[in-house]
Amino acid sequence: MxxxxxxxxxxxxxxxxxxxxxxxxxxxxxxxxxxxxxxxxxxxxxxxxxxxxxxxxxxxxxxxxxxxxxxxxxxxxxxxxxxxxxxxxxxxxxxxxxxxxxxxxxxxxxxxxxxxxxxxxxxxxxxxxxxxxxxxxxxxxxxxxxxxxxxxxxxxxxITGEEEGLFGWIAVNYLMDGFNGSDDTRLTYGFLDMGGASTQIAFEPSKEEQERAKNLLDVRLRLLDGNEIHHKVFVTTWLGYGTNQARERYVGRLINEYEASRTLSTDSEEHIDDPCLPKDLVVSNTPVQPDSASAHAKNTHKFVGTGSWEQCLEKTLPLLNKDAPCPDSHCLFNGVSVPVIDFKASRFIGVSEYWYSTEQSFGLGGAYDFVQYERAASEFCAQDWTRILGEHEEARKNGQGRLGGDGEVEEGGVIVDTGKWGLDVEIPRLQMQCFKAAWIVNVLHEGIGVPRIVDVGGNVTTGGEEVTAQAQTKGLGRPSFQSMDSVGDIAISWTLGKMVLEASREVPAASAGAKPIVDPLDDIPDISTSPVQPIRPPFLDFDAIEDSISHHLPPSLTRHQLGFSPVAFVFYLSICTLFSAALYRLRHRIRSTVRRFVNKRDRSYLAEGYMMEEGLSLTGGPPPSPSRSASGSRLSLSNIIQPIQRLASNTGFRSSRPSPLSISREPSLRSGQYSPVRVSPLRSFSFPIAQAHSSLAPHDEPNGTATAFIPSSPRLPDGSFMSNGSVSSLQSRSRNSSNVNLSSLAPRQAASRTMSSGHHVLSASYHDE
The missing domain is CATH 3.30.420.40 (ATPase, nucleotide binding domain)
Incomplete structure (x- = not known):
């Protein structure tokens, strides 16, 4: 397509x-x-x-x-x-x-x-x-x-379970218009979610509780006009308090109670009465994690249902662990600190198991009525199991839907698959429906504290008539809780909450300095102190590696005995060893690189000094002249050559060869280079003389000889330059001048002719006085 x-x-x-x-x-x-x-x-x-x-x-x-x-x-x-x-x-x-x-x-x-x-x-x-x-x-x-x-x-x-609850809270309030209205009239909904392994709660405490509460997450959303709305939301997850894991703990408790009451003389295995199973239903259960040290407690036991709703409520109540120490002034159950919930204003919506166990089992989804729900659950539990099976089979033949849930497939007390349907899934759900109904009632009323609004006078915090009137005014029906699966044709899902946040992120802000909209966990200043920690898998899982080889290690080398992971220690030690070996092999190259970097500035200064000593320009141009014009500007080489060329033209001198005044020099050094030759610590100049090839005939020059040219040499009356032998006759310059006194150096002058690339070069070395 x-x-x-x-x-x-x-x-x-x-x-x-x-x-x-x-x-x-x-x-x-x-x-x-x-x-x-x-x-x-x-x-x-x-x-x-x-x-x-x-x-x-x-x-x-x-x-x-x-x-x-x-x-x-x-x-x-x-x-x-x-x-x-x-x-x-x-x-x-x-x-x-x-x-x-x-x-x-x-x-x-x-x-x-x-x-x-x-x-x-x-x-x-x-x-x-x-x-x-x-x-x-x-x-x-x-x-x-x-x-x-x-x-x-x-x-x-x-994502964590808390993030699921937070996104679900956004979805519920988006669908129920909880984000509309002004800041004073806006009233959000609480969100409840229960699965097989955990249960979650997310709600916005009252303004007074927000000032006292800790560990609230800041949810920021941007409206279409570019302005933001802020909500402080509390969210937490109770692991092990979903319907399936609660049932596992319940089975273990019944087995321990039975083993503690049985006499030592009883050898035959007897059955255990279970009020949370439909009447006369017989099932076999093995404790997943037996608390008793008795060998019998680890065996499979036979459970026979008695179908007593009241006893089931009483037996499942201790599973909430409400006696656990509370680190704060207010806890709901299992020692989890939760801000005080004001049920006069707070309304909660339950999804997942709250919906499946009310609507698809008893047909009571939507506005929750405790009396109706308790009556339906009590009647279901008291039915004979054979009657329940017969009614279910008749419903399947008539095509009257199927039981809700995730289609969980259970083997040996463990959920091995979900999303499957048929008798293998629906029959176990019917078996556990009485227990799930009792567990939901205890979590709602004894755990979270949702008031039983039909009780005379309500509970200790809220009057029943008052809550009923408020709920009816807001169009929720009588209770403070309702189970839902969708609003209109849109299912209540945490994925919807994530997309609402993403759509809000793309709205242009009303002010240029507004912070971008991000996920609530990315908006926490210090994630290390947050009650909700994101799941970020590491690059290597050393504990998993150690577990796979633990049977080859002596007990003294396990992380439980050492206090650290030996696999991680060996890994990091190997990394350090390889790194040190690589550094040792590259030590000479590293040392050279460091020296080159450190001495880079000094090397450039040294190269510039060499170029100045050899009469070369620092910019690669002609060598500078030691003299200056009256205006203070440096004389260029062309200013010297051009008058000489004009003088030679006036005297009638012509030559097809290049002028002997053409000075050949070495290419100028660039910045960062240095002279390859240092003959003496004394400053030296190398001046090329006129070209004198071995094939040059004497008649090619005016006097039949090749005359060497030295800069600053005087011209003779006949127009020729003073020969090398006449250097000593030059007038001596002042000793206070920075110029060279050639007459004082004449006796010590060492002149040599050097053949280089077909040229004779006269090198004169001298030193300053």
Missing amino acids: PPPTVVDPWFSSRRFGVVIDAGSSGSRLQIYSWKDARTVRQEQGPDALRTLPQVGKGTENGEEWSLKVEPGLSSFADDVDGIGAYLAPLLEHARTQIPPSLQPDTPLFLLATAGMRLLTPGKQAQVLTSTCQFLKYHSNFKIDDPSPNGPCGSSVRI
Whole structure:
């Protein structure tokens, strides 16, 4: 299918964003789109600009905006070469939905969640690197450059459970118009999410609590008019408090209680009554992590359901661990400090398991009514298991949907796959529905503190009638909590929250000095003190390497005994050794380079000194004359040669050969060069004489002899220069002058003729007096 073009009016001034949710069961690509903020500013009035960009499905028909592939990305931890073929269908689907001209400006994100968090840091780094390379080199979408966040910056990374909760909080409040209105009237929703392994909460405390609370994250969003809105949000995750892991802890507690009460004379294995199973249901469970040292506690035990809702609530309540020490003045459960929640104003929306266990199990999704929910759960638990199976089979034959959830496949108490459906998945969910319903009620009311608004007088903090009236006024129904899965045709997903943040980032700021919009974790001044730490896999996972070879190491060399990783120590020691060996082999070259760098300035000064001594110009021109004109300017060589040439022309001297006054000299040295010859520490000049080849006949010169030319030599009456033998007759100059006294040097003058390239060169060495 060819991609669309921007000629279609629907694509006019439209921006796109692509996010891949790399979960444990599969990776789902979702395409979002929104109108460009500049166009909206021109088309709509000022009142409409006090909102966030309208983010929706990224396809015109709204049907092909999402695509999922299986299995999860984490399954390629040992086969990173297969990641390309795994992601190719998702990438191709995005190409066919977004015009090619808009793809370079379309951000692409692959954000991994639960499945990738379970891998070792080394495996995480390998998967992320391979994923980044494929997406960057096989698409034209906008991907970040490498940064401390990962090989593709923030475009490809693993997000924490807190980040999921934070993005989910943005999505809920975006869909429920929690960001609209003025700062005084704006009231946001709290966000609750529960999965199989963890549960999360994200909400904005009251103004009074924000001043006392710590560890709040700053969420900044930019409205269409360019102004920003700020929210201080608390978010936390309780690991081990999802429905599946809570059930595992529950099974271990029942086994320990049973083993402690059984008599030593009892040899036969008896069953354990379980009030959280439907009546007469028999299942076998093995504790995942038995707390008891008894050998019997580690065996598989038989559980028989009694179907008592009240007893199930009582048995699951201790799992909240509300007696754990609280580091602050206020904790909810398991010793986690949470700001005080004002349920008079705060409203919460629950997704995932909150929705599955209310709507798809009891048909009570939406506004939560504790009495209705408790009645439905109590009736379900008290039913015979055979009756429950019969009703479910009848529903399947009539095509009345299926049970909700992630389609988890469980083996031996461990979730091995998700996204699968059929009796193998739906039957275990029916078995655990009574427990899940009781666990959700305890988390909501005993853990988080959501009031049971139908209780007479309410709870200790809020009156039931007052909360009911407020909820009805705001259109939420009676309770302070409701379970939801979507708003309109848009599902509540953390991916939507991420795209709302991205669309807000692209809105031009109202002031030039405004800070750019970034992810909340990137807005923390000191990430080391933050309660939410981003997941940044290291380059090497030394602990994983050591674990793979630990069976070959003596116990005294393990990191638990040494206090540090011996593998890391050997690695860094090897790096230091190789580096030291390389430095030793290159020591002479390094020393020479250092000396050359240090002495560079002195070398240039020395070269300039040599050039001046040899009568050469520092700029590469003719050698300077020692004399100056009356105006103080230096005489050039042409000023000396031209009068001599005119004099020779007047006397009738002609020669086809070059004039003997033509001075041949060595090429001038450039800056940074130095003279290759130093005969004596005394200053010396080398003057080339007139050309005198071996083939030159005596009649070629006026007197039949070659006359040497020395600068500053006087001219004789006949026009010829004074010979070498007449140097001593030159008038002596003043001893106070800086010029050379040649008469005093004549007896010591050493003259020699040197043949160089067919020329005789007379070298006269002298020293200053």
